[in-house]
Amino acid sequence: MQAILLKEPGSADQLYLGEYLTPEPGPNEILIRVQATALNRADLLQREGKYPPPAGASSILGLEVSGVVEAVGESVTRWQVGDRVFGLIPGGGYAQYTVMHQDMAMPIPSTWNFVDAAAIPEVYLTAFQALGWIAYVQPGETVLLHAGASGVGTAAIQLVHAMGADVIVTSSASKHDLCRQLGAKHAIDYHKGPFLDELLSVTNGQGVDVIVDPVGGDYFTQNIKALKLDGRLVMLAVMGGAKVPEVNLGPILFKRLQITGSTLRSRSLEYQIQLTQDFMDFAYNRFQSGMLKPVIDTVFSWQDVAEAHRYMEANQNTGKIVLRVG
Numbered sequence: 001m002q003a004i005l006l007k008e009p010g011s012a013d014q015l016y017l018g019e020y021l022t023p024e025p026g027p028n029e030i031l032i033r034v035q036a037t038a039l040n041r042a043d044l045l046q047r048e049g050k051y052p053p054p055a056g057a058s059s060i061l062g063l064e065v066s067g068v069v070e071a072v073g074e075s076v077t078r079w080q081v082g083d084r085v086f087g088l089i090p091g092g093g094y095a096q097y098t099v100m101h102q103d104m105a106m107p108i109p110s111t112w113n114f115v116d117a118a119a120i121p122e123v124y125l126t127a128f129q130a131l132g133w134i135a136y137v138q139p140g141e142t143v144l145l146h147a148g149a150s151g152v153g154t155a156a157i158q159l160v161h162a163m164g165a166d167v168i169v170t171s172s173a174s175k176h177d178l179c180r181q182l183g184a185k186h187a188i189d190y191h192k193g194p195f196l197d198e199l200l201s202v203t204n205g206q207g208v209d210v211i212v213d214p215v216g217g218d219y220f221t222q223n224i225k226a227l228k229l230d231g232r233l234v235m236l237a238v239m240g241g242a243k244v245p246e247v248n249l250g251p252i253l254f255k256r257l258q259i260t261g262s263t264l265r266s267r268s269l270e271y272q273i274q275l276t277q278d279f280m281d282f283a284y285n286r287f288q289s290g291m292l293k294p295v296i297d298t299v300f301s302w303q304d305v306a307e308a309h310r311y312m313e314a315n316q317n318t319g320k321i322v323l324r325v326g
Helices: 041-047 114-118 121-134 151-162 173-182 196-202 219-226 250-254 269-289 302-313
Strands: 002-006 015-019 029-038 064-072 084-088 097-101 105-107 142-145 166-171 186-189 208-213 227-235 258-261 296-301 320-324
Touching (some): 064 114, 105 269, 114 320, 121 227, 151 166, 151 173, 166 173, 173 186, 186 196, 219 250, 296 302
Parallel strands (some): 166 186, 208 227
Antiparallel strands (some): 002 015, 029 064, 029 097, 029 320, 084 105
16 A cells, blocks of 8 residues: 655754555454545644653554545454444545544544544544543633634633533634634734733633643743632643743642643553444534634645645644545
8 A cells, every 4th residue: 555654853854755555454343445544733733753652552643533434354343344433543534545443433424534534533532531520610600711723722612612611712813713713712923922810811810620621831821820719721742842940839739730741652552442333322412513613724745744744843723634535
């Protein structure tokens, strides 16, 4: 089969379209003829040699796919050849064929196309895990989402809104309108400087119940100050830096704050299967009704994968970047 391969760890110029052995499905796996995949920050890090795939996973980039079942393992009962599916994988998405555990696959509704389906798994499952499984967002609460116009951010805005909570985001000013259209109550321009003063102003000095943060760095101290009593901070990444020079631990203790770091790719298969099933219970009908929807910025041919990576690295996208395979 053809796949996007890597000459050596480094820049986007190291990516190329080449030949690779077609995977064989295990007893509980399905072989998918990939129609579309999507970019994630993890792809950029893996390309640079900073985020190796989990043990046993494909070394090919790509964490989510949509496509058609081409073959099934001997123990597969949920799917048949020809079914249209989408879902999360630990690697191998930038290829003509990939394998997926049968319980990780989700059915593509007849009204969806492959591009829309490929834009959902990673960002929605990441956001749902943070909001539903870790932060336990409740109706009437207020949630602050950093990087609100990112793929995870645009998914999280919609999920928070569907959970009956209010949403505040930080993003660049040019992306505020989209965030509001998706359900954000207020948007803060992070280019203006620290977000804390504006956040406290729009919440009448109360702060927020939950923060989902992929930035880290100097946001950490502001996050602690922004949280209410019993507030929850979920950290998804450290794009703004992994170190904080000085932290006052007092507010964490006195406000009874919960701070949780989270990843998804390294979780066990059993964990990811249960998360996928819970997500489907919550979201599938909402997708079909239009209450939830993928937000797609740009669709590239997979032959233009290097350009797509550079586009993400420049933070030009609002929502997902999708690769059409084939």
